[in-house]
Amino acid sequence: MFRYRLLIQSLVSRELKARYRGSVLGFFWSFVNPLLLLLTYGLVFTVMLPVRRSPTMEPYFVFLFCGILPWTFFQSSVAESTGVLIAGGNLIKKVLFPAEVLTVVTVVANLVHFLLGMPVLLFFLAWNHRITPEALLFPLPLLVQFVFTLGLALFVSALTVHFRDVQNILTHILHLWFFSTPILFLYGDALGGMRLLLRLNPMAHVIVSYQQILFDGEFTHWKGLGAAGLAAIAMYAFGAFFFERLRDTLAEEV
Amino acid sequence: MTAPAVVARDLAKVYRRFLHQNQFRTLKSALLTGSLLSDLTVDQTFTALDGVSFEVPKGTTFGVIGENGSGKSTLLKLLAGITKPTRGSLVVDGRVSALIELGAGFHPEISGRENVAINGIMLGLTRRQIEERFDEIVAFAELERFIDAPVKTYSSGMYARLGFAVAIHVDPEVLLIDEVLAVGDEAFTRKCLDKIGEFRRRGKTILIVTHSLGLVEKMCDDVLWLRKGQVKGQGDPKRVVDEYLTFVAGGEEALLASKQNHEAASNGAAVEEGPESRHGYREGRWGTREVEITGVRLLDARGRERHVYVPGEKLTLALAVRADEAVEDFVFGIGLFTADGVNAYGTNTHLEDWKSRQIQGTAEVRLEFDDLRLVEGTYLLDVAVHRRDGTPYDYLRGQHSFRVKSHTKDVGIYRPSHRWSFSGGVRLDPPQPRPELDLGEE
Structure with missing residues (x-):
């Protein structure tokens, strides 16, 4: 993968350039998108469906943001x-081209988007001290998260x-996955089977870690994150292996 | 000779078709049973290449010809490393650049400039190399004015030009070209050919897959003819192209006939080969032109040029030929075909035991048919001059024709000299005498 870094780099920048080419706001969309997403969920869960929440999740907007932004990535x-x-x-099919580069570029381009959205989140965090x-x-x-995402993407x-x-x-699996991840609710609030599900969900640990690091300002989820890290490595190993197994068929089946 | 640039041994490529009916069920059951990899089972295979072996020496130009679906592109993909052979071995020595699809990696939304940079990286250039060659690439593609416009605004010709320009400036040791010269206008095609010629002079190895047989004859040192994934012929471009043309024109039988003739030729008997197939007859002209047929005239008994004859008339075939340089091995031949491609007659000087000595400068060859015993119809002529082994110097297939007209509507091709007579208890009225058809006065 390292061999292709130049290729990946230029393809990612092409991807980013091409994505907003032709739109009025251009690169600005990288900031506006997470804001709009946040606004949607914020409206739904504070105005339309106000639910009782533990005070540790206030301000809820910012709490949501800490989970939604990495989840979107x-x-x-x-x-x-x-x-x-x-x-x-x-x-x-037509060029000798390492196919996995395409997948990597997708993940990296989304990573860049995520990082571009971070200043917006940091701004809100700073605003709330x-x-x-x-x-x-x-x-x-x-x-x-990156390693896990890459493995799954491959x-x-x-x-x-x-x-x-x-x-x-996958669209529906991801939807379900979203609600099985403590983004809208607290990890600690889950009970019984749900709790078990969250424990087995590497993304839950990742999101909880983000929330603790950014929102709570106190990181205690070491074990969870460590386990997720192992899961991520396993996922990557499996994804890479699987991709390798199918590599020769790709040019024929695409 | 140094080590060959490409060595292929018993190359085979089998495409598999996976069980694609009931995809959904397959995926579901695959997920449920967790046997995803093993469930990608094969239900049908298609052999695109089978037992193909060849070598391409460094610095030579190698052509691959064949009908559509003969496995040419598959072979090129194997050479480019895009797919792997199912069986056999393939060694390519040196950096390969494949002109399989021009501008395959272009992104429509971004500028030509950025696409050149990215395409170059894809093809294995470093950033510095791209910078160094950038101006040259743009100049070659003749896109100076448009290089900063998004590629989606390019015409297909511009697109292909830019793709070709990038690929050719990768400076490969082995260049693979797949029928890409068909794009672009004449001027650009010539430019590409010049560039390929330059590659040849610089001792690069080139593999061309093309339907342009003229190009193959002109540029290639060696030709491989594929049919249905198998090697049908290989070697001298002219010979292989000729075999191919004969085959395409007449189908399998004609090739067999021609091959037999080629073989027979070495035993001292060559026939003017003609396709046996009724519908495969196709006009054309090919050959090396070392001896050229510059004119064909059909003359009647009085030496006048005519194209309509009556049965039994005299017909003289006069060929004007020219050889710029002295040639010692030559055979003149003719073939006579009905309008629907049936070979009525064929002969040549070799078959009739004339020994060729020399031809140089201009000459005339005459073949006289004292009485033309053919039924009414249109007849096509093959005239050719070729080597004893059948390699054509100039082969004119179906370029000339004549008509036979007759009051009698008898059928078939050949009208043997014949006479009716009746005796015993049978009586017929003899035919009314009719004025002779005199076509000479037409």
């Missing part, structure tokens, strides 16, 4: 990776080439 990476090999079929030295731990969950992108159904199913 995860979700768009995985969702976009389903189509990326098919869209890039020309390259795989929430920024603490713990924020410096931010790269930890980010790394775990798996999904190769699988989709053979089963286009994945594209359709």
Whole structure:
């Protein structure tokens, strides 16, 4: 993967340039998008469906933001990776081109988007006097999330080439996954089976870590994040293995 | 000779079709049973290449010809490393650049400039190399004015030009070209050919897949003819192209006939080969032109040029030929075909035991048919001059024709000299005498 860093780098910058080409706000969308997303969820859960919440989640807007922003990175990476090999079929079929680069570029481009959205989040955190030295731990969950996302994206992108159904199913799986991750609610509030589900969900640990580091200013979820890290490595190993297994079929099946 | 640039041994490529009916069920059950990889089972295979072996020496130009679906593109993909052979081995020595699809990696939304940079990286250039060659690339593509516009605004010709320009400036040791010269206008095509010629002079190895047989004859040192994934012929471009043309024109039988003739030729008997297939006959002209047929005239008994004859008339075939340099191995031949491609007759000087000595400068060859015993119809002529082994110098297939007209509407092709007579208890009225058709006065 390292060999292709120049290629990945230029493809990512192309991806970012191309994404907002032709829109009025251009790059500004990277900031506006998370804001609008936040506004939607904020409106739904504070105005339309006000629920009783523990005071530790206040201000709820900012709490939501801490979870939604990294989740968006995860979700768009995985969702976009389903189509990326098919869209890039020309390259795989007609040019000697390392197919995994396409998947990596998708994940990295979304990572950049995520990082571009971070200043907005930091602004809100600062506004609420929430920024603490713990924020410096931010790269930890980010790394775990990146590795996990990449592994899953590799798996999904190769699988989709053979089963286009994945594209359709995945949308719903990701939706369900979103609600099975403590983004709208507190990790600690989950009970019974839900609790078990959250424990088995690496993304839950990642999100909780973000929330603790950024929102609570107190990071205690070491074990959870560590386990998620192991899961991420396993996911990456599996994704890479799976991709490798199917590599030779990609050029024919795309 | 140094080590070959490409060595292929018993190359085979089998495409698999996975169970794609009931995809959904397959995925579901695959997920449920967790046997995803093993469930990608094969239900049908398609052999695109089968037992293909060849070598390409460094610095030579190698052509691959064949009908559509013969496996040419598959072979090129294997050479480019895009797919892997199912069986056999393939070694390519040196950096490969494949002109399989021009501008395959271009992103429509971004500028030509950025696309050149990214495409270059994809093809293996470093950033510095791209910077160094950038102006040259743009100049070659003749896109100086548009290089900063998004590629989606380019015409397809501009797109292909830019793609070709980038690919050719990668400076590969082995260049693969797949029928890409068809794009662009004449001037650009010539420019591409010049560039390819420059590659040849610089001792690069080039593999061309094309339907342009003229190009193959002109540029290639060696030709591989694929049919249905198998090697049908290989070697001297002219010979292979000729075999291919014969085959395409007449189908399998004609090739067999021609091959037999080629073989027979070495035993001292060559026939003017003609396709046996009724519908495969196709006009054309090919050959090396070392000896050229510059004119074909059909003359009647009085030496006048005519194209309509009556049965039994005299017909003389006069060929004007020219050889710029002395040639010693030559055979003149003719073939006579009905309008629907049936070979009525064929012969040549070699078959009739004339020994060729020399031809140089201009000459005339005459073949006289004292009485043309053919039924009414249109007849096509093949005239050719070729080597004893069948390699054509100049082969004119179906370029000339004549008509036979007759009051008698008898059928078939050949009208043997014949006479009716009746005796015993049978009586017929003899035919009314009719004025002779005199076509000479038409």
